[in-house]
Amino acid sequence: MSNPPPTGSPPSGSADKTDWLSELISPLRTVGREMLVTSLFVNLLALAVPIFVMQVYDRVIGHSGMETLKGLLIGIALVLAFDYVLKQTRGRVMQMVALRIDVDIGTRLFDKMNRLPLRILETRPAAHWRQLFQDVDTVRNTLSGGTALLLTDLPFVFIFLGVIYVIGQPLALVFVITFAAFIILAWRSGQRLGQSAKAEKNVTANRDALISEMIAGRGTVKAVALDKALRPLWEERQAGAIEHSIQRGAIADGYVNLGGMLTLMANVMVTAVGAVYIIDHQLSMGALIACNMLSARLYGPINQLVGAWRGFGAFRQAVARLGETFEMAEDRVETTITRERPAGVLRVENVVFTYGGETNAPATIDIAALDFRPGGLTAILGKNGSGKTTLLKLLMGLYPPFSGRVLLDDGDMAQFTRHELAGWIGYVPQETLLFNATIRDNIAYGAPGCSDQAILEAAHAAGVHSAIVDMPDGYATTIGEAGSRLSAGQRQRIAIARALAGNPAILLLDEPSASLDRQAEEDLRAALQAMARTRTVVVVTHSAVLLPACRDVVVLDKGKVAASGLAADILPRLFAPRPAPVPAPAPAPAPAPAIGAAP
Ligand SMILES: Nc1ncnc2c1ncn2[C@@H]1O[C@H](COP(=O)(O)OP(=O)(O)OP(=O)(O)O)[C@@H](O)[C@H]1O
Structure with a gap:
């Protein structure tokens, strides 16, 4: 069993x-041609000295010849000035x-990452996605830095070979042989350095992933003194990185x-071969010195x-990644028709979903039929790992089901774009994620461009x-990295x-009161x-304050619906007082060993 390709546009199919x-x-071809012409002149001017x-x-x-010297000096000064202008250009x-x-x-990368389906984003570590932005730097530096200059200069080495042939013909063979030796050396170094850089990158990425995890969980690392446990792991990875x-x-x-x-x-x-030809009167002293300079x-x-080849290796890898x-x-990013705000009826039809997509893996969610309607709160209950969060993500269209459909107002979720769905569905995740910005901005992120009035109403309702x-600073308070300056309840x-800022038709909340005090929970x-009353509100909760307010309840067990219906029917059964356990009869005291008996 394997998950079908995620919703939306398929890959272009190019291999x-x-x-x-x-x-x-x-589009940069014209610029490239200009660069080549400029490089041609720069290289021609390099012949002047x-x-x-x-x-x-x-x-x-x-x-x-003093007059000749003066003429030559004026000429070379003009050439050098022109050379400077060309290089600046x-x-x-x-x-x-x-x-x-x-x-x-x-x-392009930023947009692409935001359009990737969640399952794809989740299947690779965070370090992989960070690396891609470093790859952009690598591509930029290679195409616009010293390496690009080197590439535009390379074709002109043949001009120098030609000039050497003209002014120092007898030496041409020596140059051709050494030139070939350089080419072989550059090619071989490229191969070896490419392999070695690839191995080093993998090891370094492993080490950096550990550091990222430690920094993300620095509070826990300190509290539990995890540094002792993590040190050997870091040392091993660091040693690998150093060795490579x-x-x-x-x-x-x-x-x-x-x-x-x-x-x-x-x-x-x-010089040696040139000296022989000078003695033989086949070459002038000036020609030998000029040839040495041209070399x-x-x-x-x-x-x-030879040195830049490693950069080429990194460039090739970055381009491939x-x-x-x-x-x-x-x-899906494009919609054929603009739709109105939905009424908010969600229907799950024969939905099977599994993470990883292994053939024999038991389904994480396997639900034949389930409806969520406006008009009253619906609670989802179930043991840890029973699939509550996964069901919410299916209801939001974040995961495409392996089979079956999730319908929104009778329309298959797959036909809506991510932005449409995000506008219609408000979501409060189990783990709060806020950004280092003002409180106003953090609330407004739920509905970009929303009015101050909408922000105030959302904050009141929450x-x-x-x-x-x-x-x-009120709403202008900056909340620190991931909201670190706020309490968990405030976050x-x-x-x-x-989630409320955009006035969504559907509201999905995953344990929204886990960090709230009693009063806040009642609010x-x-x-x-x-x-x-007017929206579909689904809340994953076990709270004794929220549950009694629910109209419907869905109980999940290992991804299947164990019970669903009116809360008034199900909750009493679910929380019926269990019969007190019958105390086990006390074991009969062991007979005291007879004095003098053998052990
Ligand atoms: N990103 C993931 N990749 C692979 N497996 C996952 C992923 N997320 C959850 N699972 C697995 O899917 C199952 C259901 O997880 P889910 O988070 O939906 O449960 P839950 O009922 O919300 O649990 P909890 O009450 O602890 O929040 C679990 O067995 C979990 O290990």
Whole structure:
């Protein structure tokens, strides 16, 4: 048994995870061409200094040509100024490219993540999703940083080879051989560093995931002194990360040093072979010096390639990871027809749902028929793990059922977009999640753009208004990371207000009174009763204050409906006083061993 693909648009079906990059780069083609032309001029201008040196050695020094020297100096000064302007322009273009890439991929990734079905988001650790945003940085830095410059410079090494052939023809073969050796070295280093970087990334991600969990649960870590238990685990992961980092560093150093040695050897060979040709009168002194200078322009980019290859490996992985994400199926985002606010009748029809989707796994939810209607509160009860929260998520359309349907006003949930459903259904989760913003903003997140009046009404209904106005900054109070400056009860009430802000037709609450005091619970009961007159209000609760106010009750047991109907019928049966256990007869006292008996 496997879950069907989530609702909404299917993946594009393209197997190539780099297609998105081509799409991204295609509008930048004109900029790329401009970059290449600029690089062509920058590289041509780079020939000026070696040619200047050659002329000075061969024409000025040999023939005391002061006038020639002055002319050459003026020429080279103009060339260097032009070179500076070109490089500045190239730098600006690069910044523009970086900005566009940041905006394009960053926004695309943010939107994509928000459109991914919840089950997909839940199946990968938080570290994976965080990594994707670092991948955007990697792609930006590669396409707009030193690596991109290196790539635009690389084709021009052939110009330098050509010029070397023209001015130092006898040396050309030495250059071709050393050039080939550099290419092999760069390719090999790329392979080794790529493998090593991949292994290091996996180990580091493992270590970072542990740190993230520790930071998220820092209160508990302190209270339970979990650091002692977690230290060996962290040490093991940290040791793994260090070991891989050292290995990668050693490989990278090895190749960089080999590249350096190869450069020196090439210089020695060019000078030695050049000296032989000078003695033989086949080469001038100036030409040898110019060739030596040009060799730096030739080997420089390839030597950089040896070091930059690791970056390419990370770039390729980042592109693949982002491509895989962009290919994933999405929640439905488009609606063909604008609908009115629903009446709020929810119906579950033959719904089977299981996490993980293993063939033989017992269903987490297996319900033949269940209705939720406005006009009175409905409570869902059941033991821990019986599937109450999962049922609420199915009712919200957050999980697509494996089989069967969830209907909203007789329409299959699957046809509605996430934004439509979120506008119609208010949800108070078991674990309150607030953001580091003002109280006003946190309530308004439930209905973006809602009026101040709607916020005030929601806060009143959630019983949190007087607590808010008691604070010195009132609704402008910033609540700290995840609402850390508020008490658990205040957080829960603000979460309830957030769910009410959009005046939803359906309200689903998961243990909403777990952190409330008695008075707050009674206030909440009154507010829910009032709302349930015109809305469908479903509350997962075992509270002795909320339950008596419910019209209907659904009892879940291992994902199945164990009982459902009027609360007046079911609750008394459920909470009927159990017969007092009959005390077990006291065991007969063991006979005292006879004095002198054998043990
Ligand atoms: N994201 C998940 N991935 C895999 N299994 C899950 C996931 N969430 C819940 N489960 C499993 O599904 C079952 C039902 O969980 P659910 O949270 O719906 O129960 P519940 O009745 O709300 O429990 P509680 O009263 O403790 O809140 C449990 O066995 C749980 O282990």
